[in-house]
Structures are given as C-alpha cells and as structure tokens.
Amino acid sequence: GDEASAAAATVRQQNLTKPPGSLGRLEEVAIWLARWQRREIPRLDQVTIAVFAGNHGIAERGVSAFPSEVTAQMVANFAAGGAAINQIAKLAGAELRVEPLELARPTRDFTMAPAMDGADFLVAFDTGWRTVPEQCDLLVVGEMGIANTTVAATLCAALMGGRGARWAGRGTGVDDAGLLRKRTTIDTALKIHRNLLDDPLAVAVALGGRELAAIAGAVLAARARSIPVLLDGFVATSAVLPLARLAPGGLAHCRAGHVSAELGHRELLRELALAPLLDLEMRLGEASGAGIAILLLRAALACHGGMATFAEAGVSGAG
Amino acid sequence: GDEASAAAATVRQQNLTKPPGSLGRLEEVAIWLARWQRREIPRLDQVTIAVFAGNHGIAERGVSAFPSEVTAQMVANFAAGGAAINQIAKLAGAELRVEPLELARPTRDFTMAPAMDGADFLVAFDTGWRTVPEQCDLLVVGEMGIANTTVAATLCAALMGGRGARWAGRGTGVDDAGLLRKRTTIDTALKIHRNLLDDPLAVAVALGGRELAAIAGAVLAARARSIPVLLDGFVATSAVLPLARLAPGGLAHCRAGHVSAELGHRELLRELALAPLLDLEMRLGEASGAGIAILLLRAALACHGGMATFAEAGVSGAG
Numbered sequence: 270g271d272e273a274s275a276a277a278a279t280v281r282q283q284n285l286t287k288p289p290g291s292l293g294r295l296e297e298v299a300i301w302l303a304r305w306q307r308r309e310i311p312r313l314d315q316v317t318i319a320v321f322a323g324n325h326g327i328a329e330r331g332v333s334a335f336p337s338e339v340t341a342q343m344v345a346n347f348a349a350g351g352a353a354i355n356q357i358a359k360l361a362g363a364e365l366r367v368e369p370l371e372l373a374r375p376t377r378d379f380t381m382a383p384a385m386d387g388a389d390f391l392v393a394f395d396t397g398w399r400t401v402p403e404q405c406d407l408l409v410v411g412e413m414g415i416a417n418t419t420v421a422a423t424l425c426a427a428l429m430g431g432r433g434a435r436w437a438g439r440g441t442g443v444d445d446a447g448l449l450r451k452r453t454t455i456d457t458a459l460k461i462h463r464n465l466l467d468d469p470l471a472v473a474v475a476l477g478g479r480e481l482a483a484i485a486g487a488v489l490a491a492r493a494r495s496i497p498v499l500l501d502g503f504v505a506t507s508a509v510l511p512l513a514r515l516a517p518g519g520l521a522h523c524r525a526g527h528v529s530a531e532l533g534h535r536e537l538l539r540e541l542a543l544a545p546l547l548d549l550e551m552r553l554g555e556a557s558g559a560g561i562a563i564l565l566l567r568a569a570l571a572c573h574g575g576m577a578t579f580a581e582a583g584v585s586g587a588g
Numbered sequence: 589g590d591e592a593s594a595a596a597a598t599v600r601q602q603n604l605t606k607p608p609g610s611l612g613r614l615e616e617v618a619i620w621l622a623r624w625q626r627r628e629i630p631r632l633d634q635v636t637i638a639v640f641a642g643n644h645g646i647a648e649r650g651v652s653a654f655p656s657e658v659t660a661q662m663v664a665n666f667a668a669g670g671a672a673i674n675q676i677a678k679l680a681g682a683e684l685r686v687e688p689l690e691l692a693r694p695t696r697d698f699t700m701a702p703a704m705d706g707a708d709f710l711v712a713f714d715t716g717w718r719t720v721p722e723q724c725d726l727l728v729v730g731e732m733g734i735a736n737t738t739v740a741a742t743l744c745a746a747l748m749g750g751r752g753a754r755w756a757g758r759g760t761g762v763d764d765a766g767l768l769r770k771r772t773t774i775d776t777a778l779k780i781h782r783n784l785l786d787d788p789l790a791v792a793v794a795l796g797g798r799e800l801a802a803i804a805g806a807v808l809a810a811r812a813r814s815i816p817v818l819l820d821g822f823v824a825t826s827a828v829l830p831l832a833r834l835a836p837g838g839l840a841h842c843r844a845g846h847v848s849a850e851l852g853h854r855e856l857l858r859e860l861a862l863a864p865l866l867d868l869e870m871r872l873g874e875a876s877g878a879g880i881a882i883l884l885l886r887a888a889l890a891c892h893g894g895m896a897t898f899a900e901a902g903v904s905g906a907g
C-alpha cells in the first residue's frame with residue numbers, strides 16, 4: 270500500500286463538512302481504498318466479482334442439504350443471469366466472472382486421502398491468479414461448491430484448533446443428522462492428516478478445494494497488483510486463512526464484505542482481525558454478501574470525493 | 589400492512605434459486621416492503637429522504653462541540669449539495685427534501701421551561717406530515733440540529749428511565765467537560781418536568797424539539813398512507829419513541845436504517861424491537877445512515893424481483 274495516498278485521504282476526510290470521524294467505517298474504507306489504489310481520491314470504475322466453483326469428494330458423505338449436481342446447475346444459472354449475484358453485480362456496477370474448476374472431477378474425499386495433490390492445487394491457484402484483470406479498482410471474491418462449508422470448517426479446525434463440533438455449521442441447511450455427519454467428517458480428516466497440520470500450504474492442498482485454491486490465487490494476484498479486495502463469506506474467508514498463516518500482514522489489502530450466519534465465520538474474522546462491513550444474516554455464498562458491500566464502498570467514495578470542505582461551505586468548525 | 593402481499597412475497601422468496609432463508613435480512617425487508625406497499629413485488633421508484641432541522645435553547649448550556657449557527661450553515665450546505673446526505677441521496681436514487689423549522693427561533697431551554705408549547709409542537713408536526721408525498725415508495729427520515737443529541741437523550745431518559753449518565757453520549761464530539769454539562773442538563777430537565785414523565789405526548793412537547801416533532805409527523809403520515817419508513821440515527825429514533833408509547837405496534841411500518849455510534853442508540857433500538865440494517869459506527873445524522881440503507885433495500889428488491897426460480901433455472905432442490 271501507499272502511505273502517502275492514505276495520508277492525503279485522511280487529511281481530506283478531516284476537512285469535509287462533518288464532525289471528524291462521524292462517517293465511521295465509511296472513512297476507514299475510503300482511506301483503505303486510497304492506500305491500495307495509490308490515489309487520494311479512489312475510484313470504482315472497474316470492479317470485478319470473481320466467483321469460483323468446485324466440487325468435493327466429501328459431498329458423498331452426505332454433508333450438504335443439496336446434491337453435487339447443483340454446483341454445475343448454479344454455474345448455468347450464473348451464465349443465464351438468474352442467481353442472486355447476477356442481480357447484485359448489476360446493481361453494484363460490477364463485472365461478474367464465473368470460473369468453474371473441473372466440476373466433473375471432484376476433489377478426493379479427504380477423510381481417506383488428500384483432497385488434492387500439489388499439481389491440482391497449483392492449476393486452480395493459477396486459474397484464480399489469471400482471473401484478476403491487470404487493471405482493476407476492486408476485486409470481490411466468492412464461491413459456489415456443494416459441501417464446501419465442510420471444507421472451510423475443516424481448514425479452520427486444522428489451522429485454528431478445535432474439532433468438528435466447534436466449526437461445523439448448517440451450511441445451506443443440513444438437518445441434525447447431516448450436521449453430525451459434517452462433524453464426523455471433519456474429525457476424521459483431522460485424524461488422518463494430523464501430520465501436516467502445522468504446514469498451512471499442505472493443509473490448503475490436502476483439506477481444501479479447487480475453488481478455495483483459486484480464491485487464494487486471486488487474492489495474491491490482487492496483492493501483487495495493489496488491488497483492494499472484498500472477501501465474501503465463511504468459505505471465501507477460510508480460503509485465505511493459509512495465506513495469513515504463511516505471511517503475516519498478507520491480508521492488509523483485504524476487507525470482509527460481511528459476516529455470514531454460518532457458524533465459525535465470526536470467529537474466523539476475529540482471528541484474521543477483519544471487521545465485517547455488513548451483518549445481514551446472509552449465508553448464500555456466490556459473493557453475494559461482499560457484492561452488496563460494494564455499495565457501501567460506493568457510498569464511502571461518493572462522500573469522500575463529493576462533499577464540500579468546511580472552508581468551501583462556510584460552515585463553522587468545532588468550538 | 590397487507591398480509592396477502594406479504595404472504596405472496598414470502599412464497600416468492602421460497603422459490604428463488606437459493607437455500608431458503610439464505611439471503612437473511614434481505615428476505616425480511618423485501619417482505620416488509622411488500623406488506624406496506626401492498627404489492628408482491630415492491631418498487632423503489634419514488635424514494636423521499638426528509639431531513640428536518642431545528643435549533644435548541646439548551647445549546648446555550650454548552651452541550652455541543654459546535655455552535656448553533658452550524659444548523660443554518662448546514663441547511664445551506666444541503667441546498668448547495670455539499671453535505672454527506674447530498675452524495676448519498678444521489679447514489680441511492682432518492683429525492684432529498686430539507687425542511688428548516690424556524691431556525692431563528694430556538695426552542696426554550698428545557699432546564700428552565702417547557703421547550704415548546706402545544707402550538708409550537710403541532711406546527712412542526714404538521715410540517716413533517718406535509719413533507720411526505722401522497723405517492724411514495726419509501727420515506728427516509730433524518731435531522732440536523734446542534735445540541736439535539738442532548739434532546740434525544742433527555743427523551744430516552746424521560747420515557748425509558750435512567751439519568752443523564754445512562755443516555756448522554758459524545759454527539760458530534762464534546763469533550764469530557766461538555767459531556768458532564770450534557771448529563772447535568774438532562775438531570776435538571778428530568779427534575780423540572782418530573783410531573784409529566786408519564787405522558788409521552790407531554791414529554792415530546794416539553795423535552796423535544798421542532799425537528800423531532802416533524803419526524804414524528806412524517807412517520808405518522810407515512811403510516812396513514814401505508815408508506816414504509818427507514819429511521820436514521822439516535823435523534824431520529826428518539827423522535828418516534830413517544831409514538832411507540834402512545835400506540836403499541838405504531839412503528840410496524842418502520843425499520844432502523846442503522847445503529848449509530850452514539851451512546852444510547854443501540855439500547856433505544858432494542859427497546860423498540862428495531863434491528864438495525866447497518867452498523868458502520870456512523871454518528872453524523874442528516875439521514876446519512878438510513879440513506880445508505882436504501883442501497884440494501886435496492887439489493888433486496890433486485891434479488892426479489894430478478895432471480896430465477898428453481899423450476900425456471902433447472903436447479904435441484906434440497907435432497
């Protein structure tokens with residue numbers, strides 16, 4: 270990030286016709302955008318929402334309320350413009366890029382073997398990296414993948430501690446029996462892979478998924494190009510947990526678009542020191558929560574760039 | 589409200605291509621808008637933001653960081669398009685109506701006399717009522733008035749109990765000495781007017797302000813016309829507390845646009861059973877928080893009206 274741009278944006282905020290600090294998070298995100306866009310007055314002309322889709326071997330264990338076919342069906346729905354994220358992207362003035370990742374070849378069931386090998390992971394990571402445009406004012410990352418809240422919960426358990434009972438949530442809406450299967454799946458995976466739990470990259474490969482690897486690749490590409498990032502929900506956030514473990518400060522260009530209703534997301538965000546912009550009890554994924562948060566960034570920049578200063582407006586300052 | 593429209597909107601939400609309930613508050617507000625607009629698919633073609641401005645006798649007691657002249661200066665800033673709410677209204681596609689209420693004639697200092705008499709109150713209430721258009725899809729109410737967080741805190745103390753220490757916050761940013769003056773002002777007012785604290789309307793007259801009376805009038809006009817309302821921050825919410833006391837259920841057509849950083853707002857919202865849509869640590873007033881929440885309603889309706897159903901998209905339901 271560029272501290273000079275952030276400092277200039279901070280000074281600008283202090284002169285606008287409002288009590289200092291009274292726009293709260295809107296001030297903070299305007300300055301954050303200035304820092305990473307390297308300009309005092311940031312813009313959101315080119316916003317890219319990247320949604321990565323993957324399938325998971327553990328879906329066979331009955332951990333989701335929906336069958337695996339839904340991943341590809343929802344990718345078709347994205348293409349046809351019928352999903353929530355299509356409506357949100359249009360409203361928020363963002364370009365939607367959907368990247369299905371070998372949906373016909375799910376990862377392996379990680380209760381029995383590593384979900385991926387290094388080559389699988391790198392192909393997905395590279396797809397994510399290449400999805401980020403060279404020129405982009407903001408990247409928003411999200412995902413679609415039946416069974417992937419179990420993947421996210423397993424990553425959190427592996428890297429933050431605790432077992433299935435701490436991290437398994439209802440996802441798209443599993444019943445009590447399904448929730449028990451999620452917990453057991455996570456606990457079994459932790460046991461099978463116990464020798465690699467101190468290696469964040471090995472965890473991302475063996476207990477992750479292709480769409481999560483792609484998110485990690487996209488977020489790292491954004492960092493390389495100084496593009497600010499909005500993270501979506503539990504799964505998207507868990508995908509960057511290994512990055513945070515590998516490089517402290519590695520998520521400074523990211524903000525959490527929202528905190529979802531999925532068990533574990535709030536705790537994961539706290540661990541990553543990411544304060545969510547929205548808390549709307551959403552739990553849909555597909556970048557929907559972070560997509561809505563784009564609107565808040567637009568509001569922040571409308572104020573940052575459009576308001577009069579005390580001097581311009583002839584308004585008295587604090588006495 | 590119209591329960592048939594709400595029920596139709598609820599059924600519609602259940603058929604859209606997402607796990608039931610996964611859009612969280614967005615589903616709730618779409619159904620709320622359907623109930624009050626009396627249509628299955630609500631719209632936001634005509635959105636009015638009404639900002640009422642007033643001056644207060646208690647400003648003389650040093651309860652604000654800013655001088656009283658700022659109220660009129662900010663009204664001029666609204667007219668010139670330089671304030672935060674101007675930028676937000678434009679972004680949110682809303683019409684901004686600003687109503688200054690006899691700024692040259694502040695209310696009386698309510699530590700010594702009633703702030704208003706019945707006639708003062710009714711004139712302001714009527715101005716608020718007449719500000720609401722006959723045809724309107726959504727009303728957003730906010731305010732501007734130096735010293736009015738002290739008014740709001742006094743109303744809360746009078747109607748909910750507790751003294752100045754419980755309700756006085758930093759407002760636009762008073763220092764410790766100013767905060768102490770706020771507390772003392774509130775405590776004195778409670779003592780002077782102790783005989784009328786069980787009469788919500790008398791409290792609104794004697795301890796309120798013109799811009800608060802206007803907000804009450806506008807919110808009641810909206811109810812009469814079945815127009816849904818977004819409330820802004822601590823002051824705007826305190827203005828409708830007397831209405832809630834006079835008529836249980838009288839705020840069913842209202843939602844809280846946000847919870848502000850001002851001490852007391854969260855507790856006031858809890859009392860009124862209003863769950864805020866946003867929590868951005870804002871404390872600016874002038875309808876800025878609720879104005880941003882319009883964007884969330886637009887997102888809710890974009891999904892409600894634009895998403896494909898499971899049948900249309902050929903997506904499998906929960907197993």
